[in-house]
Amino acid sequence: MEPRPEPTACIHVCELNAHTGLCLGCHRSADEICAWPGDGGGVFAETKRDREGGL
Numbered sequence: 001m002e003p004r005p006e007p008t009a010c011i012h013v014c015e016l017n018a019h020t021g022l023c024l025g026c027h028r029s030a031d032e033i034c035a036w037p038g039d040g041g042g043v044f045a046e047t048k049r050d051r052e053g054g055l
Contacts, residue, residue, distance in 0.1 A: 009028060
């Protein structure tokens with residue numbers, strides 16, 4: 001059985017907001033994006049929660 005891919009917040013709308021520093025698509029910072037998937041999915045959970053609760 002092959003391992004399942006790490007879940008990602010990326011929706012392929014990759015553009016950083018100059019004011020907030022967050023990606024317009026996934027709402028992650030450049031540091032969070034660069035660290036993916038090394039955090040074991042923690043960033044995904046946080047960004048999903050932020051999107052669902054509104055930024």
